Amino acid sequence: MRPFSLDQLRTFVAVCEAGSLAAGAPHVFLSQSAVSEQLRKLEQHAGRTLLARSKAGVAPTVAGQRLLAHARQLLALSEAAWEDLQGAAxxxxxxxxxxxxxxxxxxxxxxxxxxxxxxxxxxxxxxxxxxxxxxxxxxxxxxxxxxxxxxxxxxxxxxxxxxxxxxxxEPLLWMGAAWSCAAPPAAGAPLRLLALPDTCSLHRFAVALLKRRRVPFVVALQASGVAGLQSALAAGLGVACLNASALCDGVQALPAAWTLPALPQARxxxxxxxxxxxxxxxxxxxxxxxxxx
CATH class of the missing domain: 3.40.190.10 (Periplasmic binding protein-like II)
Known part of the structure; x- marks a missing residue:
C-alpha cells in the first residue's frame, strides 16, 4: 500500500486553484521552491504528470484532474475526522x-x-x-x-x-435525439434550436455563435429548465447546445456530418x-x- 501524503495533496489543490506555484504557495505557508519540491515528489509518487506548465501558469492534466477530485475528498474527510473528534461538526x-x-x-x-x-x-x-x-x-x-x-x-x-x-x-456539445440525428437537415433548412430563455448565458452564446458562422436557425422551443430541454431533445424536436453531463437516455452528441461550429469547454x-x-x-x-x- 502506498498512501498519498496529505501535505502534498493540500499543496497540489492550492496550486490548481490558484493557477500557479507562486500564487498557491501562500495558501499552504510554503516558499515557492518548497511547493515545487512537494509537487515533484507527488508526481513521482503518482507516476503521472499532474500539471501542465506554461508561461500563463499551471493547469491540471487529465491525470491531474482525476487526482484533484480525490485530493479534495481526502482533505475534506481528514478535516471532518478531526472536527468529529473535537466535537466541531x-x-x-x-x-x-x-x-x-x-x-x-x-x-x-x-x-x-x-x-x-x-x-x-x-x-x-x-x-x-x-x-x-x-x-x-x-x-x-x-x-x-x-x-x-x-x-x-x-x-x-x-x-x-x-x-x-x-x-x-465539461465540453459543450451539440445534442439531438439518438433516433433522429444521424443525418443533418436538408441544405438550406434552418437548424431547429432548443434552448432555455434568452436570459440564459448558454442560449445567448449558442445564438451568437450560429450567427457569427452564418448557420441558419430558428429557436423552435424555449424550455424553463434543463430537464425540459432533455425531454424535447429526446422527442426529436430539435438540437441544443449543452454541457456533456446533460447527455441522457435518448439523447446523443451530433455526429460530424452536421458540420456545426466547434464548441469550447464550460467551467x-x-x-x-x-x-x-x-x-x-x-x-x-x-x-x-x-x-x-
Missing amino acids: LEGTLRLGVTDYFRPAELAGLLARAQARHPGVRLQVAVRKSGEIEAGYAQGEFDVGLTMRLPAAAGAAAGRRAAGTPLRR FVVLPPRQGESAFVQRARQQLVADFA
Whole structure:
C-alpha cells in the first residue's frame, strides 16, 4: 500500500486553484521552491504528470484532474475526522444556489450524500440559471453559489467576474435525439434550436455563435429548465447546445456530418467568499467543493 501524503495533496489543490506555484504557495505557508519540491515528489509518487506548465501558469492534466477530485475528498474527510473528534461538526443553515446545468442527473444524489456527511447542516437549495445565482449571491440571497462560466468571448462581462474556486470543466456539445440525428437537415433548412430563455448565458452564446458562422436557425422551443430541454431533445424536436453531463437516455452528441461550429469547454465554479462571512459558511464552502468535485 502506498498512501498519498496529505501535505502534498493540500499543496497540489492550492496550486490548481490558484493557477500557479507562486500564487498557491501562500495558501499552504510554503516558499515557492518548497511547493515545487512537494509537487515533484507527488508526481513521482503518482507516476503521472499532474500539471501542465506554461508561461500563463499551471493547469491540471487529465491525470491531474482525476487526482484533484480525490485530493479534495481526502482533505475534506481528514478535516471532518478531526472536527468529529473535537466535537466541531458543521452545524447551521446553508442557503445554496446551484446552476441548472451542473450535473443534472447527479445533483440530487450529490446533495443527498452531502447531507448524509453533514447531518447538522440544514440545506436550503435553489436551482436556477447562473446569472440569477450570481445576482442573488451578490444581494445576499445565498451563502454559497455554484455557477457555470463560458469563455470570455461569450460576452463582454465574462472577464469582469470574480474568479471563484474551479470545480469542474465539461465540453459543450451539440445534442439531438439518438433516433433522429444521424443525418443533418436538408441544405438550406434552418437548424431547429432548443434552448432555455434568452436570459440564459448558454442560449445567448449558442445564438451568437450560429450567427457569427452564418448557420441558419430558428429557436423552435424555449424550455424553463434543463430537464425540459432533455425531454424535447429526446422527442426529436430539435438540437441544443449543452454541457456533456446533460447527455441522457435518448439523447446523443451530433455526429460530424452536421458540420456545426466547434464548441469550447464550460467551467463550473463556486463563487468566492464575501467579506465578513461566518466561519460556518467558510467551512461549508470548503466541504461543498470537496463533496461536489
